[in-house]
Amino acid sequence: xxxxxxxxxxxxxxxxxxxxxxxxxxxxxxxxxxxxxxxxxxxxxxxxxxxxxxxxxxxxxxxxxxxxxxxxxxxxxxxxxxxxxxxxxxxxxxxxxxxxxxxxxxxxxxxxxxxxxxxxxxxxxxxxxxxxxxxxxxxxxxxxxxxxxxxxxxxxxxxxxxxxxxxxxxxxxxxxxxxxxxxxxxxxxxxxxxxxxxxxxxxxxxxxxxxxxxxxxxxxxxxxxxxxxxxxxxxxxxxxxxxxxxxxxxxxxxxxxxxxxxxxxxxxxxxxxxxxxxxxxxxxxxxxxxxxxxxxxxxxxxxxxxxxxxxxxxxxxxxxxxxxxxxxxxxxxxxxxxxxxxxxxxxxxxxxxxxxxxxxxxxxxxxxxxxxxxxxxxxxxxxxxxxxxxxxx
Numbered sequence: 182x183x184x185x186x187x188x189x190x191x192x193x194x195x196x197x198x199x200x201x202x203x204x205x206x207x208x209x210x211x212x213x214x215x216x217x218x219x220x221x222x223x224x225x226x227x228x229x230x231x232x233x234x235x236x237x238x239x240x241x242x243x244x245x246x247x248x249x250x251x252x253x254x255x256x257x258x259x260x261x262x263x264x265x266x267x268x269x270x271x272x273x274x275x276x277x278x279x280x281x282x283x284x285x286x287x288x289x290x291x292x293x294x295x296x297x298x299x300x301x302x303x304x305x306x307x308x309x310x311x312x313x314x315x316x317x318x319x320x321x322x323x324x325x326x327x328x329x330x331x332x333x334x335x336x337x338x339x340x341x342x343x344x345x346x347x348x349x350x351x352x353x354x355x356x357x358x359x360x361x362x363x364x365x366x367x368x369x370x371x372x373x374x375x376x377x378x379x380x381x382x383x384x385x386x387x388x389x390x391x392x393x394x395x396x397x398x399x400x401x402x403x404x405x406x407x408x409x410x411x412x413x414x415x416x417x418x419x420x421x422x423x424x425x426x427x428x429x430x431x432x433x434x435x436x437x438x439x440x441x442x443x444x445x446x447x448x449x450x451x452x453x454x455x456x457x458x459x460x461x462x463x464x465x466x467x468x469x470x471x472x473x474x475x476x477x478x479x480x481x482x483x484x485x486x487x488x489x490x491x492x493x494x495x496x497x498x499x500x501x502x503x504x505x506x507x508x509x510x511x512x513x514x515x516x517x518x519x520x521x522x523x524x525x526x527x528x529x530x531x532x533x534x535x536x537x538x539x540x541x542x543x544x545x546x547x548x549x550x551x552x553x554x555x556x557x558x559x560x561x562x563x564x565x566x567x568x569x570x571x572x573x574x
Contacts, residue, residue, distance in 0.1 A: 184211025185536050189365070192217055192266060193247070195276035196224035198346060199304050199353025199381065201243040204274055206358050209529050209538035212272075214247040215554060216545060217263070220572055223251070223547040234518045241517075241544050242526055249545035250554050251574045254285050258573045263287060264295055265558050271374075272300045272361055276353075278317075279309050289376045300364040300374040304353045308380030320381075323348035327385035332392055336406035336413070352384030409433075415463040416441070416454055419493065426476035427493035437488040444486060445470050500525060508532075512540055548574065 189212040193204040201224075204214045218224045226244075229237040253259040264287075267273070273292060275282055282288045289301040303309060306318035324330050324347050325340075334341035360377035368374055391410070395403050407413035416432045432438040435454065442450045445467070453459040471479065476492050483490045494502065500511045510528040517524035529538040551574050555565050568574045 187211035246541035248550035251548035
């Protein structure tokens with residue numbers, strides 16, 4: 182099958198999560214991903230605990246179906262090799278701080294002189310300009326500065342950290358994929374590549390669309406854990422059950438709320454759905470009602486009600502849920518590398534009818550494809566051995 186990105190080559194200089202997950206998505210749809218890693222240790226994401234057979238379990242979750250070459254970009258021979266690879270490359274993915282590639286003489290301006298069709302995607306924390314341009318940061322810093330953290334948590338509690346990396350994935354990974362696809366589409370029209378400047382702070386702020394609308398409409402700052410979609414109303418909330426598990430209710434529409442109230446024998450609450458003054462009273466009563474049954478008993482009770490009611494699942498429960506299984510959203514490799522541990526990976530969330538993505542559950546060893554890539558670029562066996570001897574690869 183001819184996948185949508187077949188024939189597209191990506192040199193991936195990124196590490197950890199945002200960039201590698203971006204290139205994995207591109208790989209699932211046919212792009213050839215060449216990880217460019219430092220010799221000896223490879224990208225830092227290979228060493229992040231927990232480990233499976235001396236390599237990070239997290240590394241495997243974002244690096245399937247790729248190739249790996251080692252290249253010391255601080256050495257002139259390494260820079261020369263990288264420039265040669267640019268001639269047959271479509272996309273360069275960079276996750277260094279701003280200016281790092283320029284200091285090495287490999288920035289976008291240099292790259293486009295070598296290949297005007299190059300699409301250079303830079304994923305950074307704060308962007309290529311602005312007062313925080315050179316500042317270090319991680320996901321927690323970006324979501325905190327964006328306003329997301331302040332908006333997350335229980336009423337009158339402290340701001341809460343998310344269970345997933347919002348800025349890294351929604352901000353870095355997904356927007357980088359969008360940027361690259363847009364640039365590829367534009368290149369088809371113009372013949373020229375371009376620079377994609379993806380700041381995880383910018384992209385995190387863009388996720389606040391509804392929250393900013395709420396702020397605008399109320400003419401006051403939203404109160405953490407006390408607004409319509411953050412726990413302030415009974416119809417959109419999380420409740421504990423008898424067995425100390427949890428369920429979620431999202432009965433926003435009138436018909437869903439009315440049906441729910443009827444099923445718990447509280448029809449008098451129907452007219453107070455949006456009555457802010459009554460919410461604490463209603464929530465407390467519903468809280469006590471849900472404590473009367475276990476989570477699964479409530480799931481069974483509401484199974485045919487269609488009121489936007491779901492259990493709160495842990496990862497193991499999620500991975501075996503019939504809907505998740507039907508959509509092939511979890512891939513599992515049992516006894517991975519004879520470690521006694523199962524490797525659990527995400528499936529492909531983008532479903533295309535004519536050219537669906539494919540998960541190739543292979544993972545590149547450090548420098549595994551040095552010979553293949555360099556020979557394809559025109560290097561002889563003797564030249565490759567010289568690079569190896571000089572510790573360039």
